[in-house]
Amino acid sequence: MQGAIIGYGTIAQGHCTGYGRLPDMAVTAVVDPSPERRAAAEAQGLRAFPTLSDLLGDRRPDFLDICTPPSSHWDYIADAIERSIPVLCEKPVFVPARVDYTSMMKAIAAADVVVYPCQNYKFAPVFANLRARIKAGQIGEVVSVRVAVMRASHARGVAEWKPNWRRADELAAGGILRDHGPHGIYLATSLSGLTPIAVSCVLGTMRGTPDWTNEDTALLRIRCAGDADIELYLSWAAGLRDSRYAVTGTKGFISIENDKLVAGADGRIDRELIRSGFDDPAHGEWFAAMLADFRDAVLAPAQHSEHVRSLLDEAMLTTAVIDAAYRSAEHSGTWCDITQFAMPVEA
Numbered sequence: 001m002q003g004a005i006i007g008y009g010t011i012a013q014g015h016c017t018g019y020g021r022l023p024d025m026a027v028t029a030v031v032d033p034s035p036e037r038r039a040a041a042e043a044q045g046l047r048a049f050p051t052l053s054d055l056l057g058d059r060r061p062d063f064l065d066i067c068t069p070p071s072s073h074w075d076y077i078a079d080a081i082e083r084s085i086p087v088l089c090e091k092p093v094f095v096p097a098r099v100d101y102t103s104m105m106k107a108i109a110a111a112d113v114v115v116y117p118c119q120n121y122k123f124a125p126v127f128a129n130l131r132a133r134i135k136a137g138q139i140g141e142v143v144s145v146r147v148a149v150m151r152a153s154h155a156r157g158v159a160e161w162k163p164n165w166r167r168a169d170e171l172a173a174g175g176i177l178r179d180h181g182p183h184g185i186y187l188a189t190s191l192s193g194l195t196p197i198a199v200s201c202v203l204g205t206m207r208g209t210p211d212w213t214n215e216d217t218a219l220l221r222i223r224c225a226g227d228a229d230i231e232l233y234l235s236w237a238a239g240l241r242d243s244r245y246a247v248t249g250t251k252g253f254i255s256i257e258n259d260k261l262v263a264g265a266d267g268r269i270d271r272e273l274i275r276s277g278f279d280d281p282a283h284g285e286w287f288a289a290m291l292a293d294f295r296d297a298v299l300a301p302a303q304h305s306e307h308v309r310s311l312l313d314e315a316m317l318t319t320a321v322i323d324a325a326y327r328s329a330e331h332s333g334t335w336c337d338i339t340q341f342a343m344p345v346e347a
Contacts, residue, residue: 002028003063004061004063004064006032006066006068007066007067008032008041009161010158022291028061029055029058029061031052031054033050034160035050038050061085062298064088070171070178073092073093078099081111086116088117088294090118091119091318092173092318092322093315093319094319101316105316117314119190120290122290123289124278125276126256127187127276134192139247139265140250141249142193142249143248144229145192145194145229145231145247146247147188147232148242149235150233150234150235150238150242151241152239154176154236167208169213169214174214174215175203175215176214176218177325180234182319185318186315191247192228192247196224196317196321197337198223199324199335200333200334200335201219201220202218202332203215204218216236218325220232243257244256251265258279259273321341
């Protein structure tokens with residue numbers, strides 16, 4: 001399979017690392033509006049085009065990989081499914097746009113093509129270990145998840161094209177909540193099996209410049225079915241880089257501090273160091289397994305249709321939580337119902 005990346009920036013480098021580990025997948029072309037980024041791609045032996053139309057006029061790729069800012073995600077997804085080209089898209093797949101969520105989901109459901117959300121954190125070795133422990137019943141039924149993601153600043157893009165685009169709402173569709181929030185939410189729900197029903201959120205800006213138009217800090221409390229809960233603390237103003245996750249169950253707990261995992265159950269404490277590359281902003285080590293999962297879905301769509309649909313539903317639920325959180329923050333943290341924002345993929 002030979003594909004094309006749209007947006008040859010920082011995260012695209014992580015994707016390219018993943019492709020480099022798969023002998024039956026490769027990126028051979030790039031779409032990027034920046035002449036400098038196209039030159040960088042060509043220096044790596046890739047064909048480079050300023051627009052998707054230019055690319056498609058040259059040769060139809062086997063798949064498209066969308067690595068652009070969120071504001072353009074749906075436009076490229078729509079172009080891909082209109083042309084029956086399988087597509088994977090960086091998070092967040094869905095953001096508020098001129099096309100409503102209902103129309104987006106109906107278009108995907110009606111298309112005979114794979115649309116795959118990039119949820120790469122699931123494939124980090126430490127989370128694979130955590131998932132296996134929970135699945136094995138080591139801590140019983142999950143009752144709470146705590147996530148704390150702290151960064152010294154927002155992740156900056158390439159110097160040749162708007163390196164601070166994450167701080168511009170017209171491109172990012174939000175601040176750290178829209179950027180880091182998806183990872184914390186889909187991890188919490190997929191690992192725990194918890195179903196969010198309402199959210200309370202407060203947002204703040206502690207650092208920045210007058211032209212940066214969104215939040216750098218977010219605190220979410222998510223109420224789940226069965227009296228369980230999820231809590232997320234996210235900040236680009238922490239002055240350090242640190243990632244922490246804690247899952248509590250009826251029989252014990254598991255906590256992660258970067259590469260360190262600690263599990264407690266039945267009166268025992270188990271400690272394990274699992275190298276997972278948290279300090280790599282491009283997360284190059286995590287992508288090969290995710291890209292292989294996408295490849296399998298493209299090559300055998302009937303066998304993987306339910307799996308892909310569940311990923312899309314998860315991406316939609318993640319967006320619903322975030323949209324409800326922004327609504328809550330507008331009203332000083334008032335609890336906001338999540339279900340009014342969600343739109344599942346139709347079978």
